[in-house]
Amino acid sequence: MDFGFDEQQQEVRALARRILSEQVDARRLAAYDEYRQPRFDAALWQQLCGAGLVGVAAAQRHGGMGLGFTELALLVEEVGRSIAPLPVIAHCTAALAIQQFAADSLQEALLPAANTGKLLLSAALAEPRNEDPARPLAVRAQRDGDALVLSGSKRAVAFAAEADRILLAARVGDDVALVALDPRAPGVALSALQTTSFEPQCDIQLERVRVPAADVVCPSRGEDAMNWLAQRVTAAICAHQLGAADCAMRMAASYTSERRQFGVPVATFQAVGHRMADCYIDIECLRLTTYQAVSLLDSQQCALTEVQIAKIWAGDTGHRVSYATQHVHGGTGIDRDYPLWRYCLWLRHNEMTLGCSAAQVAALGQRLAVGEGLFS
Amino acid sequence: MNIQFSKEQLVLRDELRAYFAELMTPELSAECERDMGEGGGPLWREALYQMGRDGWIGVGWPESWGGRGLSPLEQFIFVEEVMRAGYPFPFLTTESVGPVLAEHGNAWIRAELVPKILRGELLIAIGYSEPGAGTDLASLRTSAVRDGDDWVINGQKMWTSLAHFCDYTWLAVRTDPDAPKKHRGISMFLVPHSDPGWSCTPVHTLGGVRTNATYYDNVRVSQDHLVGELNGGWKLITGQLNRERLSLINFGPVSQLFNQVTRWARTTELPAGGKVVDQPWVQQNLARCRALIECMKLIVYKQSWAMTVGQLEMADASAAKVYGSESFIEIYRMLGEVVGQAGLLRAGPGQPCPEAGRIERLYRTASIITFGGGANEIQRDIISAAGLWMPRASR
Numbered sequence: 140m141d142f143g144f145d146e147q148q149q150e151v152r153a154l155a156r157r158i159l160s161e162q163v164d165a166r167r168l169a170a171y172d173e174y175r176q177p178r179f180d181a182a183l184w185q186q187l188c189g190a191g192l193v194g195v196a197a198a199q200r201h202g203g204m205g206l207g208f209t210e211l212a213l214l215v216e217e218v219g220r221s222i223a224p225l226p227v228i229a230h231c232t233a234a235l236a237i238q239q240f241a242a243d244s245l246q247e248a249l250l251p252a253a254n255t256g257k258l259l260l261s262a263a264l265a266e267p268r269n270e271d272p273a274r275p276l277a278v279r280a281q282r283d284g285d286a287l288v289l290s291g292s293k294r295a296v297a298f299a300a301e302a303d304r305i306l307l308a309a310r311v312g313d314d315v316a317l318v319a320l321d322p323r324a325p326g327v328a329l330s331a332l333q334t335t336s337f338e339p340q341c342d343i344q345l346e347r348v349r350v351p352a353a354d355v356v357c358p359s360r361g362e363d364a365m366n367w368l369a370q371r372v373t374a375a376i377c378a379h380q381l382g383a384a385d386c387a388m389r390m391a392a393s394y395t396s397e398r399r400q401f402g403v404p405v406a407t408f409q410a411v412g413h414r415m416a417d418c419y420i421d422i423e424c425l426r427l428t429t430y431q432a433v434s435l436l437d438s439q440q441c442a443l444t445e446v447q448i449a450k451i452w453a454g455d456t457g458h459r460v461s462y463a464t465q466h467v468h469g470g471t472g473i474d475r476d477y478p479l480w481r482y483c484l485w486l487r488h489n490e491m492t493l494g495c496s497a498a499q500v501a502a503l504g505q506r507l508a509v510g511e512g513l514f515s
Numbered sequence: 516m517n518i519q520f521s522k523e524q525l526v527l528r529d530e531l532r533a534y535f536a537e538l539m540t541p542e543l544s545a546e547c548e549r550d551m552g553e554g555g556g557p558l559w560r561e562a563l564y565q566m567g568r569d570g571w572i573g574v575g576w577p578e579s580w581g582g583r584g585l586s587p588l589e590q591f592i593f594v595e596e597v598m599r600a601g602y603p604f605p606f607l608t609t610e611s612v613g614p615v616l617a618e619h620g621n622a623w624i625r626a627e628l629v630p631k632i633l634r635g636e637l638l639i640a641i642g643y644s645e646p647g648a649g650t651d652l653a654s655l656r657t658s659a660v661r662d663g664d665d666w667v668i669n670g671q672k673m674w675t676s677l678a679h680f681c682d683y684t685w686l687a688v689r690t691d692p693d694a695p696k697k698h699r700g701i702s703m704f705l706v707p708h709s710d711p712g713w714s715c716t717p718v719h720t721l722g723g724v725r726t727n728a729t730y731y732d733n734v735r736v737s738q739d740h741l742v743g744e745l746n747g748g749w750k751l752i753t754g755q756l757n758r759e760r761l762s763l764i765n766f767g768p769v770s771q772l773f774n775q776v777t778r779w780a781r782t783t784e785l786p787a788g789g790k791v792v793d794q795p796w797v798q799q800n801l802a803r804c805r806a807l808i809e810c811m812k813l814i815v816y817k818q819s820w821a822m823t824v825g826q827l828e829m830a831d832a833s834a835a836k837v838y839g840s841e842s843f844i845e846i847y848r849m850l851g852e853v854v855g856q857a858g859l860l861r862a863g864p865g866q867p868c869p870e871a872g873r874i875e876r877l878y879r880t881a882s883i884i885t886f887g888g889g890a891n892e893i894q895r896d897i898i899s900a901a902g903l904w905m906p907r908a909s910r
Contacts, residue, residue, distance in 0.1 A: 140524070140588055141517045142817045143824070148516070209516050392903035407908040409892065412899035419902050420834045427813035428806075431518045448806045503805060504798025507777055512805065514770040514812075 142430070144213070151210045155192055155217035162186065163221040165478045171224055172475075177339040178224040179301055187225065188256030197234055201250035208235070208371065208437040212378040212429070219382025222485050226259060226298040228375045233260035233306050236368040237319065241356045248353070249304060249319065262306035262368060263293035263320075263343060270494060273308065273315070273365035278345060280309035280316055285352030287316055289345045299329050299341035306356065307343075308365050317361030318350045325349075336488035370446045373493045374436055377429040377446075380453040380489040384425065384460045387482040388418045391464040394471065405467070414463050421456040428452045444512040447494075447503045454496030457486035518816065520592070528592050531571075535600035538562055547603055548862065551723050551876070554603035555680035560635075562602065567635030571597075572609055580617040580625075581633050591819035599767030607677070608632060608639045611758040612685045615751055616705075616742065623739045624705070628683075640678035641759075642686040642706070642729060643752065645671060650890045651910075652687070653698035653749065657731060659688040666741065668706060668734040674887070675729040678715050683707055684729065685755070691746050701748040704741055710734045722880030756889055757832045761822075763884045764839030766812045769846060772877075773808055775870045776850045777801055791853070800849040807842045814838060830902030833894035840884040840891060847878040 144152070162183050171178040187193050196211040197203025204210075211231055218227045234253045237260070238246060252258035264270075266277035278291035289309050299305060304319040322329060326348035329341040357364050392415055395406040405411050428449040435442035461483045465472035472479045494502070506512045520528065539562075546556040554563075566572055575590025576582020583589075590610075597604045613632045616624055631637035648655040657670025668688055678684060686706045694700030706713065712734035718726045743751050780792035780801065791797055814835045821827045851858035854871040862872025885891050899905040 140520055140816060140820050142820045144516055389903070392899070392905050396905050403908070404906050406899070406905035409896065409908070412905055412907070413892070413895040415903055415905060416834075416837070416895035416898035419830065419898050420838050423814070423831070423834050424810045424838065427518075427817060428810060430516055431813060434516045434518055437516075444805075445809075448809045451802075451806045452810070500799055500802040500806070501795070504795070504802035507801045507805060508781065508792040508798050510781060513774045513777060514808070 144209075147206065148210055148213055151192070151195060151206065152213040152217060154190060155214045156220070158183075158186060158190060158192075159217050159221040159223050163223045165481075168222065168224065168478075168481055171337050172481075174333055174337060177301065178337045179226060179298065179339060180224045183223065184225055185256050187227075188254070193227070193231065193256065194234075194254030196231065197250060197254050198238055201238065201246065202254040203250075208374075209433055211235075212375060212433040215375045215378040216382040219379035219384075219485070219489075220386045222383060222386075222481055226261065226301065228372060228379060229261040229297045229302075230259055232368060232371045232375055233262045233304075235371060236262070236306060236364055237356060239367065240317070240364040241319070245319065245353060245356065258303045259298065259301055260304050260306070260319075261296060261298045261302040262372070263296045263299075263308070264369060264372065264493065265294045265296075267292060267294050270498070272369040272493075273362040275308040275310050275315060278307065278309040280311045280318075280350075282311065283349065285355070285358075287311070287318060287350045287355060287358075289318070289320075289348045289350060291345055293343040293345075295332060295334070295340045296343055297338055297340050299343055300331065300339060304354075305343070306368065308361050311359075314359050315357075315361040315365070316355060316359065317357040317364050319354045319356055320348070320350060321354065334488070336484045338488065369493065370432075370442060371436055373446050373450050374429065374432045374442075376489050376492055377425065377449045377453040378433065380457050380486065381422065381425050381429050383482050383485045383489065384418075384422050384456055387460055387464045387479060387486065388415065388422060390479055390482075391415060391418070391467050391472075395467050398469075398471075411467050414467060418460045418463050421452075421459055425449070425452045425456040444503065444506070447499050447506075450494055451496045451499045451503070454490040454499070457490040458496075461486040518813065520588075524588065524592060527589060528596060531593060531596040532600075534569075534571075535596055535602065538565065539600045539602060544601055547601060550603070551725070552601075552603045553677065553724060554605065555677070559603070563605070563635035565635075566597070567633060572635055573613075573633045576614070576617065576633070580614075581630055587822040588819045591815070594762065595765060595767035598765045599771050601768070605638050605677070606762040607641055607759065608637070608681075610762040611755050612639045612641065614758060615755050619743045619751060621739060621742075624742065628705070637683070638677065638681040639705070640675050640681040640684045640727075640729075641755075642672040642675050642678075642684040644673045646673055649673075650893060652752070653701065655687055655689060655701065657686070657688045658692070659690050659702065659704060662735070665735050665737055666704065668704065668712075668731045668736065670731050672729045672731070674718070674726050675715070676724075676726045678708070678727045678729050679717065679725065681708065684713075685742075686731075687748055687752060690748075694746065698749040700746055701752070702741060702745050703743055703748040703751050704736060706731070706734055706736060706740065710736070720880075720883075722876060722883070724880055724883070757827065757829070759888050760832050760836035760894075761815065761818050763888050764811060764815055764835055766808060766815055769843065770808055770812065772850065772870060772873065773801075773804055773846070776853055776874075779868060779870055780853055797853050800853050804846045804849050807846055811839055811842055828901070830898045833889075833897040834902070836884075836888065837891045837894045837898070840881075843877075843884070844881045847874055847881050850874055851878055 194203035199205040264272040280287040307320045326346040328344040332340045432445040432449040543558045573582030578584040659666045690702040691700030712732040714730045783791045857868045857871035860866045866872040
């Protein structure tokens with residue numbers, strides 16, 4: 140039992156925090172407001188690659204640092220704290236899935252370039268009205284020799300327009316195949332979405348897109364790989380939510396300590412202090428459930444229950460912290476010249492992505508009903 | 516970062532689980548149930564002696580205190596397992612006052628009283644609150660006045676739980692009525708209930724649990740009974756309360772109850788067909804409880820780990836207390852909804868489901884720890900000040 144972080148983990152966190160706090164501020168984030176440009180800071184991304192952070196959890200044979208999912212989660216937490224315009228979650232989790240499931244040749248083709256920033260990865264995790272990443276219904280594939288021909292649609296794919304390869308699951312008869320799609324291949328159409336958080340996302344339309352055998356990650360039983368990936372993306376979203384919520388809370392604590400009404404700081408009113416104490420407790424719950432899920436995934440253990448519980452807390456905590464921090468700021472919290480509002484957008488984004496609290500509660504409840512997930 | 520017990524700790528847990536399966540005879544379980552989960556009966560006492568003889572009570576105490584020298588984590592595993600077995604363990608004595616006595620007690624206390632605690636032979640009640648001093652504890656008026664080599668104590672305490680079968684009260688008294696700050700004039704004494712000036716009357720509560728008013732009428736104790744420094748009691752009180760706040764949040768029994776209710780819902784048929792658990796709202800209640808209890812588990816694990824490495828943060832101890840106490844109420848409510856009408860029936864004849872009978876009682880007792888052990892409002896004050904550095908209104 141150890142709730143602390145070892146020296147290496149502390150160094151990763153400190154390095155990430157230093158770079159991101161130097162390179163991300165409200166003025167720079169403003170450049171991406173209202174879709175003025177795709178919310179992707181390419182220069183900062185290269186800097187993060189150069190510092191080795193993008194490949195923090197990637198194998199050394201591919202040029203990564205060879206550390207674990209815990210170190211990646213600590214990086215993601217710092218990305219959340221700064222709400223940096225970076226594709227860390229999409230790219231790094233997709234790279235881990237390729238490293239885990241793809242043939243050596245495909246790993247060789249993609250991962251060294253992915254870790255140096257020459258190639259960007261993402262994954263298609265949703266379809267219209269279907270949020271189960273491992274059960275594709277809207278994309279079907281036919282085998283053509285060892286190649287696959289895909290048709291159908293995926294929904295709200297993060298960084299689809301910027302990515303060089305997108306992990307994408309397709310139904311092949313009763314089976315599921317997983318491919319690393321080139322979004323510039325003939326037959327692929329992207330349509331950009333305007334998301335609440337300004338994250339660049341596209342719907343993907345596939346019209347008889349031919350994926351060569353070399354780009355097929357799993358010709359069969361791709362649902363296992365997608366479940367593996369989805370759990371890691373979900374845990375990473377929880378870590379992002381943790382960083383963002385913690386930052387919003389501390390912003391509100393500082394603001395109410397300075398802001399004076401009736402001649403005293405508003406923080407001295409118990410109604411205000413207690414609302415912030417509730418944020419503190421919520422965030423501690425999110426922190427503990429997230430770290431637990433992350434550490435289990437790091438050691439490749441079954442973590443389905445723990446990931447579901449962490450995501451329930453990510454949804455509930457994000458929602459409650461967003462409204463509590465807006466409220467205690469008064470009008471300042473929603474003023475676009477003050478940094479809080481962008482955090483509120485991300486708290487909402489993370490709440491709703493890959494299963495909101497209600498959906499996670501339902502999924503966990505169904506598992507409890509068949510005798511899974513009880514206490515040992 | 517590794518939120519799992521070591522192999523050795525899991526072996527210890529299994530050993531304890533087997534130990535308590537044997538210790539908790541049906542007769543002892545029935546006695547504990549009768550005593551409202553408080554203990555104090557003859558079989559309960561005999562079982563406590565047994566745990567003492569077997570060296571369990573101080574398993575995580577340092578050897579210099581007479582313990583077995585394992586860490587607070589092993590101590591925590593022991594307490595979780597004993598509570599999980601349904602034995603009302605006197606944790607206020609062993610987990611909160613006991614360690615303070617072992618650390619700050621004089622030679623007589625360490626030689627005479629602490630070993631008895633570890634043998635299960637000595638029980639201590641806590642005497643803080645008074646009719647006029649609750650949340651504002653430092654305004655307490657029970658006094659100790661020096662008389663020759665002795666101290667003479669007069670006053671009244673409220674909510675002195677368990678006092679009717681304890682041997683001593685850990686008593687907060689005013690020793691300097693003129694102290695410039697009222698919490699600087701308080702000292703801690705151990706008062707034996709055998710003194711003719713000590714008396715106790717019952718107070719019966721909503722949950723059926725008995726507590727007490729205790730009276731101190733010229734109680735005479737020697738200097739040996741003063742714990743720590745004269746007028747230095749406040750530090751001991753806050754240290755004890757920090758420990759108490761943690762021991763109030765046991766996840767063992769509630770995780771056990773959750774498993775039992777889930778099994779009941781999975782196996783109990785509905786008259787119109789299907790099982791209780793097939794209803795979506797039941798699944799939702801169970802999942803919500805599962806998520807709440809998981810967090811309770813992690814919070815207490817983290818606190819035990821923090822105590823082991825010596826990093827117990829005040830804000831986190833208060834957060835654990837607020838979260839745990841308020842979650843218990845939510846959990847009992849939601850599990851009570853699952854068992855339905857049976858959750859309104861007391862344990863005993865006509866109650867078809869033993870878990871439901873327990874929920875009926877637990878729901879009635881759950882408010883105690885939202886105000887006991889330091890009101891949650893005060894805990895939230897501590898969190899915003901110590902955890903978020905927010906300024907606090909002066910009181």
